[in-house]
Amino acid sequence: MKPLSPTDQLFLWLEKRQQPMHVGGLQLFSFPEDAPDDYVARLAAQLRTQTVVTPPFNQRLSYRLGQPVWVEDEHLDLEHHFRFEALPTPGRIRELLSFVSAEHSHLMDRERPLWEFHLIEGLKNRQFAVYTKVHHSLVDGVSAMRMAQRMLSADPAQRGMPPIWALPTRAPRAGGEGGPSLWRSVGQLLGESGKQLGTVPTVARELLKTINDARKDPAYRSIFHAPRSILNQKVTGSRRFAAQSYGLQRIRAVCQASGTTVNDVVMAMCASALRTYLMNQDALPQQPLIAMVPVSLRKDDSSEGNQVGVILANLHTDIADPGERLRKIHQGIREAKDRYANMSSGEIINYTALTLAPAAFHLLTGMAPKWQTFNVVISNVPGPTEDGYWNGAKLEGMYPVSIAMDRLALNMTLTSYRDQVEFGLIGCRRTLPSLQRMLDYLDEGLAELEAAAGC
Amino acid sequence: MKPLSPTDQLFLWLEKRQQPMHVGGLQLFSFPEDAPDDYVARLAAQLRTQTVVTPPFNQRLSYRLGQPVWVEDEHLDLEHHFRFEALPTPGRIRELLSFVSAEHSHLMDRERPLWEFHLIEGLKNRQFAVYTKVHHSLVDGVSAMRMAQRMLSADPAQRGMPPIWALPTRAPRAGGEGGPSLWRSVGQLLGESGKQLGTVPTVARELLKTINDARKDPAYRSIFHAPRSILNQKVTGSRRFAAQSYGLQRIRAVCQASGTTVNDVVMAMCASALRTYLMNQDALPQQPLIAMVPVSLRKDDSSEGNQVGVILANLHTDIADPGERLRKIHQGIREAKDRYANMSSGEIINYTALTLAPAAFHLLTGMAPKWQTFNVVISNVPGPTEDGYWNGAKLEGMYPVSIAMDRLALNMTLTSYRDQVEFGLIGCRRTLPSLQRMLDYLDEGLAELEAAAGC
Numbered sequence: 078m079k080p081l082s083p084t085d086q087l088f089l090w091l092e093k094r095q096q097p098m099h100v101g102g103l104q105l106f107s108f109p110e111d112a113p114d115d116y117v118a119r120l121a122a123q124l125r126t127q128t129v130v131t132p133p134f135n136q137r138l139s140y141r142l143g144q145p146v147w148v149e150d151e152h153l154d155l156e157h158h159f160r161f162e163a164l165p166t167p168g169r170i171r172e173l174l175s176f177v178s179a180e181h182s183h184l185m186d187r188e189r190p191l192w193e194f195h196l197i198e199g200l201k202n203r204q205f206a207v208y209t210k211v212h213h214s215l216v217d218g219v220s221a222m223r224m225a226q227r228m229l230s231a232d233p234a235q236r237g238m239p240p241i242w243a244l245p246t247r248a249p250r251a252g253g254e255g256g257p258s259l260w261r262s263v264g265q266l267l268g269e270s271g272k273q274l275g276t277v278p279t280v281a282r283e284l285l286k287t288i289n290d291a292r293k294d295p296a297y298r299s300i301f302h303a304p305r306s307i308l309n310q311k312v313t314g315s316r317r318f319a320a321q322s323y324g325l326q327r328i329r330a331v332c333q334a335s336g337t338t339v340n341d342v343v344m345a346m347c348a349s350a351l352r353t354y355l356m357n358q359d360a361l362p363q364q365p366l367i368a369m370v371p372v373s374l375r376k377d378d379s380s381e382g383n384q385v386g387v388i389l390a391n392l393h394t395d396i397a398d399p400g401e402r403l404r405k406i407h408q409g410i411r412e413a414k415d416r417y418a419n420m421s422s423g424e425i426i427n428y429t430a431l432t433l434a435p436a437a438f439h440l441l442t443g444m445a446p447k448w449q450t451f452n453v454v455i456s457n458v459p460g461p462t463e464d465g466y467w468n469g470a471k472l473e474g475m476y477p478v479s480i481a482m483d484r485l486a487l488n489m490t491l492t493s494y495r496d497q498v499e500f501g502l503i504g505c506r507r508t509l510p511s512l513q514r515m516l517d518y519l520d521e522g523l524a525e526l527e528a529a530a531g532c
Numbered sequence: 533m534k535p536l537s538p539t540d541q542l543f544l545w546l547e548k549r550q551q552p553m554h555v556g557g558l559q560l561f562s563f564p565e566d567a568p569d570d571y572v573a574r575l576a577a578q579l580r581t582q583t584v585v586t587p588p589f590n591q592r593l594s595y596r597l598g599q600p601v602w603v604e605d606e607h608l609d610l611e612h613h614f615r616f617e618a619l620p621t622p623g624r625i626r627e628l629l630s631f632v633s634a635e636h637s638h639l640m641d642r643e644r645p646l647w648e649f650h651l652i653e654g655l656k657n658r659q660f661a662v663y664t665k666v667h668h669s670l671v672d673g674v675s676a677m678r679m680a681q682r683m684l685s686a687d688p689a690q691r692g693m694p695p696i697w698a699l700p701t702r703a704p705r706a707g708g709e710g711g712p713s714l715w716r717s718v719g720q721l722l723g724e725s726g727k728q729l730g731t732v733p734t735v736a737r738e739l740l741k742t743i744n745d746a747r748k749d750p751a752y753r754s755i756f757h758a759p760r761s762i763l764n765q766k767v768t769g770s771r772r773f774a775a776q777s778y779g780l781q782r783i784r785a786v787c788q789a790s791g792t793t794v795n796d797v798v799m800a801m802c803a804s805a806l807r808t809y810l811m812n813q814d815a816l817p818q819q820p821l822i823a824m825v826p827v828s829l830r831k832d833d834s835s836e837g838n839q840v841g842v843i844l845a846n847l848h849t850d851i852a853d854p855g856e857r858l859r860k861i862h863q864g865i866r867e868a869k870d871r872y873a874n875m876s877s878g879e880i881i882n883y884t885a886l887t888l889a890p891a892a893f894h895l896l897t898g899m900a901p902k903w904q905t906f907n908v909v910i911s912n913v914p915g916p917t918e919d920g921y922w923n924g925a926k927l928e929g930m931y932p933v934s935i936a937m938d939r940l941a942l943n944m945t946l947t948s949y950r951d952q953v954e955f956g957l958i959g960c961r962r963t964l965p966s967l968q969r970m971l972d973y974l975d976e977g978l979a980e981l982e983a984a985a986g987c
Contacts, residue, residue: 094549094639118621157770157961160634163618165653166573179615183638184549186769188962199618199654314641315612506612507643 088214095314101478108203109469117198121161134242164199229465284438301448304362312505319513320476322497334530345403348392349522369451388413400529460492476501543669550769556933563658564924572653576616589697619654684920739893756903759817767960774968775931777952789985800858803847804977824906843868855984915947931956
């Protein structure tokens with residue numbers, strides 16, 4: 078029995094019918110070379126025999142004296158968690174994305190361990206997919222990604238590799254591996270204020286106080302400048318997931334020609350895609366959109382204290398020229414990083430929490446404050462650089478599936494794998510119609526940047 | 533814009549994460565004889581072009597002055613409602629039932645019209661399936677079944693037949709076609725009491741008063757005699773669906789040899805299956821289980837006022853001898869029907885509502901009263917007697933998928949089609965483990981009855 082941390086409780090409170098709070102990952106594999114045509118069905122049969130479930134996948138939510146705790150599920154029903162499924166013909170990526178869109182819209186059963194593992198057959202070209210879904214109160218996005226990587230091996234000949242739910246238990250997680258979780262800093266701030274986070278009203282009151290103080294403080298006044306946009310409406314319960322890989326070589330060529338970083342170019346691609354998407358909806362705000370970007374801020378080589386901050390990146394979506402936009406984005410991000418270099422650990426937590434506080438306040442109370450610190454979340458999670466294999470099946474791509482929330486109807490999370498940048502976009506299907514078009518706009522955005530940089 | 537009836541509002545109130553309030557139907561079709569192998573994919577492509585959606589399928593929930601109303605969804609996204617999906621190998625009925633179990637566990641998005649139509653390929657033997665899911669506030673189980681039948685034709689040569697969401701609009705439904713809805717009588721009783729059903733507390737208070745009066749009234753005291761059982765625990769959010777066809781000839785032979793009706797024999801099959809299932813769990817109550825059975829009570833030929841009542845059928849699960857059990861069930865149902873013959877319309881509504889009131893009270897308040905009127909719902913909905921076709925595809929079987937609720941963890945709904953009786957069992961997956969075994973127990977129950985009747 079282990080009590081939930083305040084941050085993990087937050088994810089339970091925030092969850093509602095229109096706003097599930099699970100994160101996911103989509104992995105695309107190719108069959109091992111010598112695999113028979115019914116390879117995926119055989120794999121499914123093998124996986125069904127993996128009935129010993131290790132923490133945290135055997136933990137279900139319970140309550141002790143009104144407080145949420147994790148307890149072992151003594152009646153774990155693997156058939157509920159491990160699902161063998163199929164895509165309809167013609168089994169393209171399009172059908173896979175439709176599948177994930179629908180599944181990611183469904184709440185999970187809170188009486189059971191909060192995860193699902195979907196093994197998906199029916200893809201063309203001897204490929205199959207794995208879609209993993211885990212509640213954010215159980216693991217954060219980065220930890221989920223790390224777990225998915227732990228399932229893999231660099232050795233294509235290795236066999237007998239367990240699925241994610243049967244991996245050997247690791248050294249204690251100590252309440253989260255400290256990845257750049259969107260909310261941990263809010264929890265930390267409130268935790269540090271010496272108050273117990275017992276109830277939603279307490280948390281909301283603390284947040285409001287923190288925000289109001291900050292809005293009068295000249296040092297922080299600049300963070301409340303995001304415009305209103307359709308990205309910041311209430312969400313409905315159904316999601317659209319869109320994902321695609323973009324060549325890292327192309328992105329690197331733009332960096333070199335423009336003197337920017339991979340992250341800058343990726344942000345500029347997002348800026349361009351958002352600009353085109355909103356212009357086509359006749360909904361581009363006059364003021365530039367602001368992206369919230371979690372960043373890792375390790376100052377020295379100590380592995381302790383993987384310090385996390387957020388950058389409020391101005392996407393300069395008001396600028397038509399792609400090269401000019403990239404330069405401004407680059408400059409803004411560098412300035413934000415420089416600012417962090419002079420901040421103490423406590424100041425970083427404070428700044429991060431202030432940035433997130435308006436969103437958290439809205440999510441907890443349903444009240445929409447006039448001020449807003451960002452329009453969209455763009456998160457870049459580092460991934461493996463070498464080929465990964467799972468029982469001989471080669472990982473061809475991996476795409477993060479994150480969370481859309483009220484007033485944050487779009488989340489763009491990306492990761493890297495080998496020579497690819499893998500984008501996963503999740504959004505509210507009604508607030509943001511035809512979201513999948515952003516995949517093309519990202520590509521066009523990269524092409525524009527190439528042209529501007531003379532690549 | 534059309535306000536929801538009090539009964540339809542009830543289904544919205546009762547719905548919660550662990551207790552979705554939609555009904556469904558599973559239809560199994562065989563390919564037309566001349567169909568190509570990719571028949572289902574072609575059908576899906578055709579269906580995607582059916583973008584004109586007729587009432588009630590274009591109606592979404594909205595609120596006016598705090599009251600729920602149906603309004604037309606002006607941004608209807610057919611891709612959300614019509615889903616083309618596939619079963620994993622080997623594509624047996626087992627995989628189909630797993631699929632429906634998972635889908636039926638998912639809440640629907642309340643911002644959209646509350647229905648889904650799943651076209652399912654990947655079944656063996658040139659078959660495919662349609663699983664339709666509609667919220668109970670939009671249609672009741674019987675109306676849903678009738679709609680599904682309206683989609684069919686007796687003519688295998690007919691083509692160009694629309695799917696259920698594009699059927700021509702019929703004469704006004706006038707708030708429900710009056711099928712044997714489980715809850716309509718409760719709504720009627722409270723409506724007739726002259727009170728507006730504004731809020732849950734009002735309804736609950738009225739129910740409690742009604743129940744307490746009845747428990748002191750000798751005429752009604754006998755209805756509060758159902759034992760406690762595992763069927764009457766709280767449910768969790770995930771469901772198991774099990775379905776199978778049983779030959780009507782076998783059932784008729786038992787009727788003829790024993791002087792009973794088809795309905796009696798079906799009830800005796802259910803009794804036997806429940807007895808075996810509970811005995812295997814070491815959970816058979818000493819007292820007999822009581823089933824709530826909705827019945828149609830039309831007294832004359834007027835098509836007006838399709839009067840609905842409920843029978844509390846004693847299943848005599850305490851009796852080991854199958855023949856004896858059938859006789860007692862037969863006798864009990866005949867007595868219940870005779871009782872109705874002497875009742876006025878108002879008395880029938882009153883009796884029905886009293887029977888349902890304890891369950892409704894519990895569902896609305898979460899409080900578990902000590903008294904209970906029944907343990908399980910067994911519903912028999914008449915179906916077509918002739919072959920049905922949909923654009924040349926022959927309907928091979930149709931199975932109702934109903935609702936499991938707190939304290940009513942199992943629902944057994946059956947229908948008839950041609951020479952088959954089609955059982956659909958829906959239950960809470962955790963409260964009632966391995967529910968699918970009841971399909972075998974139903975079959976064994978029928979075999980026992982055949983042996984007892986000397987068939």
